[in-house]
Amino acid sequence: MPAALDAIIAELRDADRQERIELLIDFAKNLPPLPASLEARKDAEHRVEECQSPVYLFVDMIGDRVALYADAPIEAPTVRGFVSLVLEGLNGSTPEDVFKAPADLVDQCGLTEVLGMLRVRGLSGVLRRIKREVARAAVAQHGSTST
Amino acid sequence: MGEPYAHPDALVSADWVQEHLRDPKIRIVESDEDLLLYDVGHIPGAVRIDWQGDLQDQIVRDYINAERFAELCSKNGIAADTTVVFYGDKSNWWACYAFWAFTLFGHKNLKIMNGGRKLWIDEGRPVTREVPSYPSTNYKAAGDGEAAIRAFRDDVSAHLKASKPLIDVRSPKEFTGEMLHMEEYPQEGSLRGGHIPTARNVPWNRAVNDDGTFKSVDELRAIYQKDLGLKPADDVIAYCRIGERSSLTWFVLTFLLGFDRVRNYDGSWTEWGNLVRAPIARGA
Numbered sequence: 001m002p003a004a005l006d007a008i009i010a011e012l013r014d015a016d017r018q019e020r021i022e023l024l025i026d027f028a029k030n031l032p033p034l035p036a037s038l039e040a041r042k043d044a045e046h047r048v049e050e051c052q053s054p055v056y057l058f059v060d061m062i063g064d065r066v067a068l069y070a071d072a073p074i075e076a077p078t079v080r081g082f083v084s085l086v087l088e089g090l091n092g093s094t095p096e097d098v099f100k101a102p103a104d105l106v107d108q109c110g111l112t113e114v115l116g117m118l119r120v121r122g123l124s125g126v127l128r129r130i131k132r133e134v135a136r137a138a139v140a141q142h143g144s145t146s147t
Numbered sequence: 148m149g150e151p152y153a154h155p156d157a158l159v160s161a162d163w164v165q166e167h168l169r170d171p172k173i174r175i176v177e178s179d180e181d182l183l184l185y186d187v188g189h190i191p192g193a194v195r196i197d198w199q200g201d202l203q204d205q206i207v208r209d210y211i212n213a214e215r216f217a218e219l220c221s222k223n224g225i226a227a228d229t230t231v232v233f234y235g236d237k238s239n240w241w242a243c244y245a246f247w248a249f250t251l252f253g254h255k256n257l258k259i260m261n262g263g264r265k266l267w268i269d270e271g272r273p274v275t276r277e278v279p280s281y282p283s284t285n286y287k288a289a290g291d292g293e294a295a296i297r298a299f300r301d302d303v304s305a306h307l308k309a310s311k312p313l314i315d316v317r318s319p320k321e322f323t324g325e326m327l328h329m330e331e332y333p334q335e336g337s338l339r340g341g342h343i344p345t346a347r348n349v350p351w352n353r354a355v356n357d358d359g360t361f362k363s364v365d366e367l368r369a370i371y372q373k374d375l376g377l378k379p380a381d382d383v384i385a386y387c388r389i390g391e392r393s394s395l396t397w398f399v400l401t402f403l404l405g406f407d408r409v410r411n412y413d414g415s416w417t418e419w420g421n422l423v424r425a426p427i428a429r430g431a
Contacts, residue, residue: 021186028183075236075265077183115182116199 005089028081153405188274224281234260253289337420386412
């Protein structure tokens with residue numbers, strides 16, 4: 001698993017309930033804005049449909065490293081915070097490391113405890129979607145470099 | 148302006164709330180789908196009541212009991228004669244749900260802030276991150292409002308047999324069975340898609356404007372009374388997936404249109420769609 005994600009999990013896990021809420025709000029605030037070139041490409045193809053709020057995800061490869069960009073509404077701080085957390089934890093990793101991110105990340109971060117089980121299901125979809133898109137981007141890159 | 152709502156006292160404007168921020172007889176309550184919204188910033192003086200953590204029993208699939216409801220109210224400085232004003236995200240879904248849950252326990256003097264959280268923020272009204280604390284009260288639950296406003300699965304079966312009106316307030320694709328939840332939501336909750344036979348589909352959002360405020364009484368009548376043919380004296384049961392969107396429809400029919408007997412089937416499609424041998428229908 002990427003070291004950055006590991007550190008985030010540890011920080012959240014060691015926090016109490018209120019600290020976790022504050023951390024998640026900080027993540028939500030710190031989600032970097034989409035580059036202008038991607039802002040124009042917020043279409044159905046880039047929408048994470050597993051998630052209840054409109055989340056848009058873009059995956060790129062810079063050399064052998066994963067570059068992730070995303071947007072999520074300010075009115076949905078839970079989702080925005082989680083997306084931001086995942087981006088910070090995974091950006092700059094290799095695809096192999098991204099695949100190693102734990103599927104029960106939401107739980108490992110102690111967010112199920114904060115948000116309740118009914119609320120967190122959609123969040124796991126964000127991570128699944130990232131893994132799928134990274135796999136696609138890695139294959140596409142590999143394909144193009146080998147020709 | 149058209150005619151007033153049947154029970155205009157149940158709905159207040161953002162202006163009204165802003166004028167009553169410091170009124171000790173009034174408690175403002177935020178109830179959201181997204182739990183973090185309250186922490187991000189809320190109406191000054193507002194407390195948070197969470198549909199899941201506060202109102203639902205964490206073991207049995209039911210609401211908390213009267214004792215725990217009394218504790219919840221006492222802790223939030225709500226007395227039996229406090230006017231409680233609810234607001235929240237998603238066009239007040241969870242605000243209406245909390246209003247309905249408070250009615251289960253017999254609390255009177257409940258209101259919804261028209262337009263909810265979004266309108267308040269959009270209008271640039273004050274928000275704070277400061278969590279207020281109020282002297283606790285000695286709340287005693289007034290009584291049992293459940294029979295009047297809550298339907299269980301046997302009530303729904305009886306309704307079905309008696310051909311009484313059932314309203315399914317979910318999105319058209321959930322109604323037909325194409326989806327198990329709204330579009331773009333995780334598809335979860337039931338093993339079967341479809342609707343309760345004889346139910347008519349009137350998605351909840353037909354009752355609200357784009358800014359989250361409720362439509363006028365004339366527009367609402369056109370939907371529920373003209374198009375659907377319901378009468379205010381009808382015995383109506385509304386349901387959705389888990390009972391939150393149908394709380395909004397329950398509020399609209401009861402307080403804005405003045406229907407006499409509307410019950411919310413909070414077991415909703417997650418219960419009915421999973422019941423062995425319960426009849427279901429698919430398609431439009």
